[in-house]
Amino acid sequence: MNNKILVVDDEEHILTLIKFNLEQAGFQVVTAIDGDEALQKATDEKPELIVLDLMLPKKDGMEVCKELRLQRNTTPILMVTAKDDEFDKVLGLELGADDYMTKPFSPREVVARVKAILRRSKITETPVETNNETDTLIIADLKILPEYYEAYFQGQILELTPKEFELLLYLTKNKGRVLTRDQLLSAVWNYDFAGDTRIVDVHISHLREKIEQDSKKPQYIKTIRGLGYKLEEPRFNE
Secondary structure (H helix, E strand, O other): OOOEEEEEOOOHHHHHHHHHHHHHOOOEEEEEOOHHHHHHHHHHOOOOEEEEEOOOOOOOHHHHHHHHHHOOOOOOEEEEEOOOOHHHHHHHHHOOOOEEEEOOOOHHHHHHHHHHHHHHHOOOOOOOOOOOOOOOEEEOOEEEEHHHOEEEEOOEEOOOOHHHHHHHHHHHHOOOOOEEHHHHHHHHHOOOOOOOOHHHHHHHHHHHHHHOOOOOOOOOEEEEOOOEEEEOOOOOOO
């Protein structure tokens, strides 16, 4: 397997526990104990995923997540916190985290979450050269290449987190269908967030900022009041 994971936590026993279990599962693990070290190792080590504790010395997890995304670093982030706090959870996702776990958790859960995120974000390292674009999805100015894990809008590549890409891909594959928030949670996140549908709303908002001319008057991703969302062919003359 040999995927490199950066684990960031200032509690030594938790850091050791997560590191041991990830290594047992076949991952290569590097660690950091504060926010500054996390940012440095995220750049130097180029991990494929970051397990990031919320409460850290120097810079907390929110600041680290925000700075990485401002640097256009799209490495998947699994945020971890001791707080079972709705505000923290949503804010973390708004800042660009891909998933969220609340302490206490089992080592098995950490490994399962890491594997799930990596499965969703894995890019084909050496795609076969081909002119066959039958898998390419095109809706107006939006173009998605699932095999390459890339999306373009008006010819420009979109800077999407893995979770944003998965959500956009699922919406596009279900063009014209009304999808409930619970359906999106199940399909994109692969497990139940116990009704925490604001996670979907946050990611929809991020996508609209990137593909809509006016995110307040979306033409692609429409809100279906009381139900959920639908991606459709835009009608710019409306």
